[in-house]
Amino acid sequence: MQQDAPKAVDDAALNARFEARIEAGETIEPKDWMPERYRTQLIRMMSQHAHSEIVGMLPEGNWITRAPSLKRKMSLIAKVQDEAGHGLYIYCGTETLGVDRAELVDQLLTGKAKYSSIFNYPTLSWADMGVIGWFVDGAAIVNQTVLAKASYGPYARAMIRICKEENFHKKQGYEIMATLANGTPAQKAMAQDAVNRWWWPSLMMLGPSDANSPNTAELIKWRVKRKTNDELRQRFIDLTVPQAQAVDLTLPDPDLKYNEETGHWEHGPIDWDEFWAVVKGNGPCNRERLQARRDAHEKGAWVREAAAAYAAKHQPASASNAA
Amino acid sequence: MSRSTKVSGPVPAADKEAGGPGADGTGAERDGATQWPLWEVFAQEAQGAAHEHVGSLHAADAEMALQNARDVYARRGPIVSLWVVPSAAITASPSDEAGSFFDPGADKIYRHPQFYKIPRGVKGF
Numbered sequence: 001m002q003q004d005a006p007k008a009v010d011d012a013a014l015n016a017r018f019e020a021r022i023e024a025g026e027t028i029e030p031k032d033w034m035p036e037r038y039r040t041q042l043i044r045m046m047s048q049h050a051h052s053e054i055v056g057m058l059p060e061g062n063w064i065t066r067a068p069s070l071k072r073k074m075s076l077i078a079k080v081q082d083e084a085g086h087g088l089y090i091y092c093g094t095e096t097l098g099v100d101r102a103e104l105v106d107q108l109l110t111g112k113a114k115y116s117s118i119f120n121y122p123t124l125s126w127a128d129m130g131v132i133g134w135f136v137d138g139a140a141i142v143n144q145t146v147l148a149k150a151s152y153g154p155y156a157r158a159m160i161r162i163c164k165e166e167n168f169h170k171k172q173g174y175e176i177m178a179t180l181a182n183g184t185p186a187q188k189a190m191a192q193d194a195v196n197r198w199w200w201p202s203l204m205m206l207g208p209s210d211a212n213s214p215n216t217a218e219l220i221k222w223r224v225k226r227k228t229n230d231e232l233r234q235r236f237i238d239l240t241v242p243q244a245q246a247v248d249l250t251l252p253d254p255d256l257k258y259n260e261e262t263g264h265w266e267h268g269p270i271d272w273d274e275f276w277a278v279v280k281g282n283g284p285c286n287r288e289r290l291q292a293r294r295d296a297h298e299k300g301a302w303v304r305e306a307a308a309a310y311a312a313k314h315q316p317a318s319a320s321n322a323a
Numbered sequence: 324m325s326r327s328t329k330v331s332g333p334v335p336a337a338d339k340e341a342g343g344p345g346a347d348g349t350g351a352e353r354d355g356a357t358q359w360p361l362w363e364v365f366a367q368e369a370q371g372a373a374h375e376h377v378g379s380l381h382a383a384d385a386e387m388a389l390q391n392a393r394d395v396y397a398r399r400g401p402i403v404s405l406w407v408v409p410s411a412a413i414t415a416s417p418s419d420e421a422g423s424f425f426d427p428g429a430d431k432i433y434r435h436p437q438f439y440k441i442p443r444g445v446k447g448f
Contacts, residue, residue: 031418078398085395092379095361101381102358158378165399308359311383 022223027153030096038222039097041215042152045224046094047104052116053087055289059123060132068126075172076129086162093154109294117275118205120283127180127194133173135202141166142236143206151223174243181247196252204275206233234264241265362388363413364396367404374406
């Protein structure tokens with residue numbers, strides 16, 4: 001590049017125009033100019049989100065064969081299939097930034113990319129299927145409802161599709177919990193045990209507190225995020241506490257109390273050491289989850305190869321690989 | 324970068340650097356894994372409605388693209404029709420900073436009914 005100086009001037013002008021567009025609330029589309037940092041931050045955030053959807057199929061897939069009724073089994077299969085679809089929506093959105101899915105999947109399988117910490121916890125009982133829908137999808141809805149207004153068009157549009165489907169996830173989970181909580185003492189105990197195990201990881205899932213979230217300020221400036229992690233967490237707690245009360249389940253936080261003045265529920269301290277340990281690969285199931293993804297990828301290789309060979313063999317010469 | 328001369332598609336395939344899977348249409352091999360070509364999906368939500376772009380997906384051929392489109396974008400109603408189009412087959416207008424492409428439509432107020440006056444007293448025009 002011999003024209004460094006003029007290029008720098010161009011970039012400054014383009015950058016100013018980009019910031020003005022963000023400021024005006026415009027949506028950024030794939031072909032629009034964007035700062036390289038905006039692009040890389042979006043690729044990081046969106047691919048993490050897509051990976052989370054895909055890895056998120058594992059804890060629930062674990063219970064499909066042991067669902068207690070045909071109705072519950074149908075719901076669970078549909079939900080897990082939705083998660084696959086959500087992963088695909090977001091991968092395809094991420095690809096509009098000029099990266100391809102194979103590369104992103106590679107980053108997941110090699111452990112280079114992160115995914116949501118919540119999916120590194122084990123699903124020990126049927127009640128975990130209920131509490132995941134209620135808490136984990138509930139927290140995801142709080143997060144994704146805001147992301148549906150993100151400045152990057154393909155991300156926002158994927159979120160709108162996803163939010164429409166997540167409501168079914170949350171509701172079926174809460175129904176499972178309400179049923180167990182109204183069941184035998186053993187069923188109620190199973191529900192309470194699941195609540196005890198999943199409450200804190202669900203709060204952590206919304207991300208590190210604002211003081212320790214290095215990316216938040218930049219993402220908010222660019223209107224990728226519209227609320228901070230702590231704001232999202234507060235909203236999730238405020239929504240969930242009354243739902244727990246309604247089915248007579250106790251959230252495992254002795255410090256949880258309602259503040260009349262602010263109108264918010266205040267929570268006790270979160271164990272961030274646990275959160276960072278899980279993020280860094282040392283949660284209860286990190287290795288198991290990654291291994292399951294690697295196995296699926298490797299064992300599925302013959303399907304991908306066979307489909308490509310079949311397509312090559314049957315494609316009419318003129319239409320061959322227009323894509 | 325001469326963005327204005329070659330109008331690229333709205334999707335990554337056309338925006339990609341040369342050699343990326345999907346860009347050259349060969350479903351390029353990478354590390355032994357096969358990246359299938361990219362397709363854009365259009366769905367019609369009701370009889371009589373227009374087909375709208377809903378997203379994209381990878382598939383080995385058109386038949387698989389349609390089946391994947393059904394599973395990814397039409398798991399719940401009401402979708403009555405799907406189109407899949409190879410992403411590389413789409414040619415799109417320039418992005419907004421390319422400027423004047425849409426100018427011819429921007430300054431012709433006489434193409435709108437508000438430009439014309441109707442005499443007072445004419446009712447139900």
